[in-house]
Amino acid sequence: MTERERRILPICLAAFIAAALLPLADDGYWLALGISVVMYTTLATSWALFSGPTHYISLATAAFFGVGMYTVGAWVGLLPFPVLVLIAGLLGAALAAVVGLATLRLSGVYFVIFTLGLAELARQVVSWVQTTMGTSSGLYVLTDITEPIIYWSLLALAAVIYLIGWRIGRSRLGFALRIIGNDEVVAVHCGIGTARAKVILFVVSGCLAAVIGAIMAPRFAYVTPTQAFSPMLSFQVVIMALLGGAHRLWGPLLGVIPFTIVLDLIAANFPNQTALLLGGAFLLIVYFIPNGVAGLIENGLRRGRSRA
Amino acid sequence: MDLIIVGLLLGGTYALMALGLQLQYGVARIMNLANGEVLVAGAFGAFWFYTGAKLSPFVTVLVVAPAAFVVNWAIYRYLLQPLVRRAKSRGHLEVDSILATFGLAFVFVGIMLAVFGGEYFSYSYLETAFVLLGERYALNRIAAFAASILLCGALAFWLNSTRAGLTLRAVAVNPASAGLVGINVPRVSAQAFAIGGAVTAAGGAMLSMFLTFDASIGVIFTLKALIIVILGGVGDIRGTIVAAFILGLAETAVATLLDPGLTLAAAYLLFIAILLFRPQGLFGRRPS
Structure with a gap:
């Protein structure tokens, strides 16, 4: 650990503990909002783990998310919940491996195209399986897992994701990915197994x-x-990660908190214009803050320092 | 036999839609993820004129295509050209244009939802039977096929045999060298992008004659068009047309033999096969 990381660690721990106390204070609107915030934080941060350093835009978060959800839906009651979560993780990893092995050996365009329709493909296949097996169009997920437990599980997962991200950032793998993101040809010439790392x-x-x-x-x-x-x-997920700044581990968090609240307001006041407003917001982000809020903060700090 | 003819008829309309994307990606170098939304907008245009004024889709094309040309030209000029200028490399432009057109796709979906609502739309035009080789087919499919092939042929002729088409192909091969021989590359790129949008919207008007559509279905057509372009090879008109027929046949086979809800799986299988065995496309050359 560096000197700076040792200074930041207590702050992170304090913020984490404060966040963990939320369900004790309120179990209505704020807890629901809290779950959304932590869910999008975990999703956007795990998205940025890959897409941040490499600049390969994945549009398939919903496919993996849905696979996890359906794993629980299909076998709930037959297997204990923690086992289901484990299976979901393995299935998600397997799907990612198939997509990765098929597309990541080639240029990034193939990857984007593949991920663009992946959620829709998964939806078609799942619907087809359900109708041919003769069951109804959905699945009941009845458990005794309450909202505070979901919140704490997600929060624990967030901690794990930040640890993974921090470890990767310091490892050879993380270094290799940053080189790939800057210039893939250079990365190949350095002897990096680019396909494997990606x-x-x-x-x-x-x-x-x-x-x-x-x-x-x-x-x-x-x-x-x-x-x-x-x-x-x-x-x-893509909007939030880009708004926050996908090139830093803590970037997506800065995008998730404001955006979840705005999203809540949009959904409450303009339920029919969600796509239009989100699309517009996304264009503004791409054009005016390409490096996200994290980029703005870093620029501001750098300017402040050079002036001093 | 029935299956093959239906597949070929579908492939003809797909060829038109994919040629539009081919122009936008091959010449203007913009991977347009909002391409399917332009197609759906063309379909809505045909629907609106037919239900409102009983105008045949073949007449509406003459309105829809120029409108799409203007809109797409404006999109390229005011939204995408700043990205082209800001980009440091082709890879950087790719990332930026993917993000920008992805956002644009949602804006289009939002506008169409606001105007037409979220239901499914279809209309019945030319729904009489047409007997071909002893089997009966809907006349609207045949007419859409014929019109699409006519437009594809005209486009191919224009690209291969006129001076304007030659400039377009020069930009497709190498924008930097095209600039050196006195071609106004930004202008030609904008033209190619706009023509691509017009062709795609025309494809949408044709498809709307026999397909049920809704405001948010565009992404599926974007995906199909992208897969056709990759399958045929980027920058290869002949390859695109062949690939469109292959996808039309594969989809029809899956829809009749398995389930109509699984057509996307057919497209993905083709895509995986091409990625594993010929990533440069059917007629593409391996990069040296």
Whole structure:
């Protein structure tokens, strides 16, 4: 650990403990909002683990999230919940490995195209399996898992994701990914196994998204393919991560907190214009703050320092 | 036999939509993720004119395509050209344009939802039977196919045999060298992008004659068009048309033999096969 990290660690711990106390203070609106914030933080941060350093835009978060949710829906009651979460993680990792091995050996365009329709493909396949097996169009997820437990599980997962991100940032793998993101040709010439590095990190990212989906499943008593594989989710995760700044581990968090609150307001006041408003907001972010809030803060600090 | 003919008929309309994307990606270098939304907008245009004024989709195309040309030209000029200027490399432009057009796709979906609502739409035009080789087919599919092939042919002729088409192809091969021989690259790119949008919207008007659509279905067509372009090889008109027929056949086979709800799986299988065995496309050359 560096001197700076030792100074920041107590602050992080204090913030984490403060966040963990939320369910004791309120179990209505604020807890629901808290769950959304932590869910999007975990999703956006795990998205940025891969897409941040490499600049490979994944549009498939909803596919992994839905796989996790459906794993729980399909076997709930047959297997204990922690085992289901584990299986969800493995399935998410397997799906990510297939996508990664097929596309990441080639250029980034193939990867984007593949992820663009992946959630829709998963939705079609799941719907088809359900109708051919003759069951109804959705699945009941009835457990005794309450909202505070979901909140704490997600919060613990967030801590794990930050630890993973911090470890990767310090490892050879993280260094390799930063080189790939800056110039892939240079990375190949340095002797980095670019395909291998990319696939490994995409698998980590996909596995985490599936685990988050599994943890969230008990919150919805009834899971349908349309809801589990919603393309809106992939879009929201990308927006939030970019708003915060995908090139820093703590970046997505800065985007998630304001955006979840704004999203709540939009959904309450303009339920029919969600796509339009989100699309517009996204364009503003891409054009005017390409490095996100984290980039703005860093620029401000640098300017302040050079002036002093 | 029935399956093959239906597949070929579908492939003809797909060829038109994919050629639009081919122009936008191959010449203007913009991977337009909002392409499917332009197609759906074309479909809505045809629907609106038919239900409102009983105008045949073949007439509406003459309105829809120029409108799409203007809108797409404005999009390129005011939204995408700043990205082209800001980009340091082709990879950087790719990331930026993917993000920008992805956001644009949601804006389009939002506008269409606001105007038309979230229901499914279809209308019945030319729903009489047409007998071909002893089997009966809906006349609207045949007419859409014929019109699409006509437009594809005209486009291919224009690209291959006129001076304007030659400039477009020069930019597609190498924008930097095209600039050196006196071609106004930003202007030609904007034209290519706008023509691509017009062609895609025309494809949408054709598809709307026999397909049920809704405001948020665009992403599926974007995906199909992208897969066709990759399958045929980027920058290859002949490859695109062949690939469109392959996808039309594969989808029809899956829809009739398995389930109509699984057509996207057919597209993905083709995509995986091409990624594993010929990532440069059917007629593409391996990069040296």
